[in-house]
Amino acid sequence: MIGFQNVDFSYEKDRKVLHDMSFGIGKGESVGLIGANGAGKSTIMKLMLGLLGPDSGRVLIDGIEVKKDTLSDIRAKLGFVLQNSDNQMFMPTVYEDMIFGPLNYGLPRDEADRRVDEVLGRLGLEYLKNRYNHKISGGEKRMAAIATILAMEPEAVLMDEPTSALDPYNRRIVINTIKSLDQTRLIASHDLDMILDTCDRVILISGGRIAADGPAEKILTDKELLEANRMELPFRFAGR
Amino acid sequence: MNKMQKALAELAEMDELAAMRSPVHRLHPGAKLITTIVYIMITLSFGKYDLPGLVPMVLWPAMMFSLSGVRVRTCFYKLRIVLPLVMAVGLFNPFFDRQTMLTIGGIAVSGGVISMITLMLKGVFSLMASFLLMATTKIDSLCAALRKLHVPALLVSLLQLTYRYVGVMTEELAVMTDAYHLRAPGQKGIHISAWGSFLGQLLLRSMDRAQELYSSMILRGYHEHFHYADIDRFRGRDALYMLISVMFFVLLRYGNISQLVGGLVVR
Numbered sequence: 380m381i382g383f384q385n386v387d388f389s390y391e392k393d394r395k396v397l398h399d400m401s402f403g404i405g406k407g408e409s410v411g412l413i414g415a416n417g418a419g420k421s422t423i424m425k426l427m428l429g430l431l432g433p434d435s436g437r438v439l440i441d442g443i444e445v446k447k448d449t450l451s452d453i454r455a456k457l458g459f460v461l462q463n464s465d466n467q468m469f470m471p472t473v474y475e476d477m478i479f480g481p482l483n484y485g486l487p488r489d490e491a492d493r494r495v496d497e498v499l500g501r502l503g504l505e506y507l508k509n510r511y512n513h514k515i516s517g518g519e520k521r522m523a524a525i526a527t528i529l530a531m532e533p534e535a536v537l538m539d540e541p542t543s544a545l546d547p548y549n550r551r552i553v554i555n556t557i558k559s560l561d562q563t564r565l566i567a568s569h570d571l572d573m574i575l576d577t578c579d580r581v582i583l584i585s586g587g588r589i590a591a592d593g594p595a596e597k598i599l600t601d602k603e604l605l606e607a608n609r610m611e612l613p614f615r616f617a618g619r
Numbered sequence: 620m621n622k623m624q625k626a627l628a629e630l631a632e633m634d635e636l637a638a639m640r641s642p643v644h645r646l647h648p649g650a651k652l653i654t655t656i657v658y659i660m661i662t663l664s665f666g667k668y669d670l671p672g673l674v675p676m677v678l679w680p681a682m683m684f685s686l687s688g689v690r691v692r693t694c695f696y697k698l699r700i701v702l703p704l705v706m707a708v709g710l711f712n713p714f715f716d717r718q719t720m721l722t723i724g725g726i727a728v729s730g731g732v733i734s735m736i737t738l739m740l741k742g743v744f745s746l747m748a749s750f751l752l753m754a755t756t757k758i759d760s761l762c763a764a765l766r767k768l769h770v771p772a773l774l775v776s777l778l779q780l781t782y783r784y785v786g787v788m789t790e791e792l793a794v795m796t797d798a799y800h801l802r803a804p805g806q807k808g809i810h811i812s813a814w815g816s817f818l819g820q821l822l823l824r825s826m827d828r829a830q831e832l833y834s835s836m837i838l839r840g841y842h843e844h845f846h847y848a849d850i851d852r853f854r855g856r857d858a859l860y861m862l863i864s865v866m867f868f869v870l871l872r873y874g875n876i877s878q879l880v881g882g883l884v885v886r
Contacts, residue, residue, distance in 0.1 A: 430834055459838050465790070466831035469783055471634040474761070485839030513631045522668070532841060 380406045380535055380563045381427060386436035388422060388575050388587075397587045400436070403565060411574035411595060412567040414584035415609035420567040423584070424537050427565075428459055441534065455484055458533030458562075462540040464524040468512040473504075473523045476512065480531040491530075498529045502556060505605075518549025525556060535563035542570045571613035575599050583608055623793035630786055631699060636689055637753040642858055643687035647755045648764035651886050654864045655752045659745045661680060661868045667734040668720060671877035673741065679867060682748040689754045698746055705742030709735035732821035763850045772844045779845055787832065788825045 381522070384420050388397040404410050412420045425431040426438050429450045438445040440453045446556040461467045472477040474495060481491035499505050507515060507523055516522065521541065528536060541557065542550045550573070557564065557577045568574055574581060576596060581598045584593040585608040591598050598604065602612050637644070643651075648712035658679060684691050695702065744819045752761075760781060765775045795817065799809060809817055870876070 414693065428834075428838055430838075451842075454838050455838065457838075458836075461831065461835055462829065466828060467835045469637075469832050469835065471631075478843075479836075479846075480839035482846035510635065511631065513627075527839070577687070 380404055381565065382398070382437075382439035383423070383426075384437045384439065386426065386438060386505050387434045387606060388419075388426060389434055395434075397426075397433075400587070402589060402592060403583060404535075404565060405555065406563055408580060409564040409578045410504060410566070411555075411578035411581040412565060412584065412588075413569070413571065413574060413581055413610065417582040417586045420538060422582055423590070424459065424539060424567060427537065428457060429453055438551060439452070455531075456534045456547055458528035458531055460525055460528050460536065460541055463519065464517070464520040467524040467527065471511055473507045473510055473512060473526070474516070477530045478524070479500040479526045480527065482530065490530055492599070494530050494532065498526050501524055501559075502529070516549075518552065519546055519550065521545060521553060522556065529560075533562060535565065536560060538564070538568075539567045540568050540570070541566060542568065569600055571610070572615055575613050583610070585609070611614045623789055623796050626795060627786065630789065631843070633697075634757065637757040637760075639688060639755075641755070642686045643683055643751075646755075646860055647853050648760040649767055650857035650861045651756055652761065652764050652768070654861050655748050657865055658748045658868055661745045661756055661872050662741055662748075664872065665741065666731060670733050670737050670740070672872070672875060673737055673744075676742060676744050676868075676875040677684050677740075678830065678871070679745065679864065680751060682694045683751050683755075687751065687755050689751065689773045693749060694750045694754070700715070701746060702743065705746060706739050708742055709738030712738070715822060720789055724824060761852050762845065767850075776844055783826075783832075784829060787828050788821070790820055791824045791828060795824070 383400050383402050384396055386400045387395060387405060389395045401483070410558070412423060414420050422431065426433055427440065427445065429445045429573075429586045431445075434446075434541060440482070441456055443449050443452055445453050468476050471478060477495045477498070478488075478491045482488065482493055484495070495508070496505075499508055504519075504522055504526055507519060510519075512520065512523070525538075525541070542553050545553060549568055550570075550604065554573055554576050556572075564577070566574060566578060580593065581591070581595045583598055584606070590608050591601075597612055600616055602616075605611060655780055658676075660677050660782040662673070665676075676769055681691075684694070713731035714728060716734060717731045718726040720730045721728050756764075761781050762775045765778070766772065798810070799813070799817070800806065803810070
């Protein structure tokens with residue numbers, strides 16, 4: 380579904396953020412992208428979405444190379460949940476935000492309406508439909524942001540820190556929602572307990588390179604590996 | 620809640636007012652837009668000394684406030700910053716135009732005073748009509764109506780995005796003002812020495828946020844034009860509203876209602 384082939388990227392000349400990065404994510408996989416601040420997690424996601432272009436190498440989504448003329452097709456396949464839901468929800472109401480994407484992709488309004496209702500029903504968020512974005516709580520906003528993406532029926536969902544700044548109750552709701560998705564999932568986060576709950580596989584990034592790639596359970600219990608890459612064990616394993 | 624947060628809440632309240640249900644809210648946005656424009660044009664067309672003719676123009680906004688359920692107090696409260704500026708427009712007229720136009724109870728009233736009041740009322744009535752339009756019509760519906768009236772898509776998108784961008788900037792300003800005051804206790808406002816960096820930071824921060832918002836939009840298929848609200852088609856009742864309103868304006872403009880009403884009570 381997602382492929383990185385020898386990708387190099389730099390924001391500034393002579394300061395590479397990603398070095399010769401290659402990996403692949405299969406359809407339906409749930410992958411956690413972890414690494415210290417500045418490791419390059421968000422950059423990887425932005426390259427997939429075509430918000431940034433690689434210096435060299437290729438990024439492929441469902442076999443299509445991410446290029447200027449394929450962006451529309453690529454973005455129809457990917458849903459991106461931003462770290463800050465306030466930046467994702469820019470319309471007055473949750474309903475208007477949810478219908479924004481489907482309408483842009485040419486869906487008739489009644490079909491888009493049906494999708495909005497279906498997603499809200501699936502997530503148990505019917506009560507949010509006509510609420511104003513500025514009047515809902517942080518947890519509700521995060522769930523609504525996920526709903527706006529699901530209403531587009533993407534083939535893969537990318538999430539940047541989906542549980543940041545959430546209380547334990549709302550965090551658990553978001554985790555259960557992520558677990559219930561059947562799309563390909565790529566989740567960038569420092570919340571390693573959440574990664575362990577939602578992902579089968581983990582890619583550990585360090586200094587713009589892949590430091591480890593394998594089963595979540597294996598990588599997230601490897602104290603030495605994590606500490607060598609400025610990470611710590613998930614809280615549930617702390618003290619081991 | 621600091622001033623900026625209050626401003627943000629007030630901005631959001633406009634969306635809530637526009638989502639109310641009333642006969643005026645249900646009217647076609649295009650009909651309301653055109654009627655408002657005609658009202659403003661007719662209001663502005665009164666001569667500078669035609670105060671008696673102008674005053675009855677308040678009847679239309681008064682009726683609309685009553686029918687829409689939007690409170691007049693809300694209008695004046697939200698326009699409290701702009702109103703004094705509008706009122707100040709003719710402030711110097713009394714100094715330049717001293718010719719006595721009428722005498723009330725022995726007090727001479729100059730042409731300057733009358734033209735000042737006329738100018739003020741024109742401004743206030745126009746603002747009231749504009750507020751009514753915004754308070755009874757969602758911005759999306761208004762943009763949809765503008766597109767139906769063949770206003771270029773670029774201009775309409777610009778209007779829509781500006782409306783949203785004001786909110787983004789105000790949010791950033793609210794956060795920065797809070798951060799400033801937490802480290803500058805007892806200070807009123809922002810000290811002049813901090814204005815440069817404050818404004819610079821505000822610009823950079825709001826540009827960053829705007830970039831994020833824009834990314835969120837293009838990732839959801841935005842292609843430089845909005846799919847505006849699905850507005851109802853123009854119905855008979857909308858045409859009737861426009862017709863009656865415009866006829867009423869023309870009657871007020873050329874019928875000299877003040878003289879008519881005055882003639883009923885004074886011989």
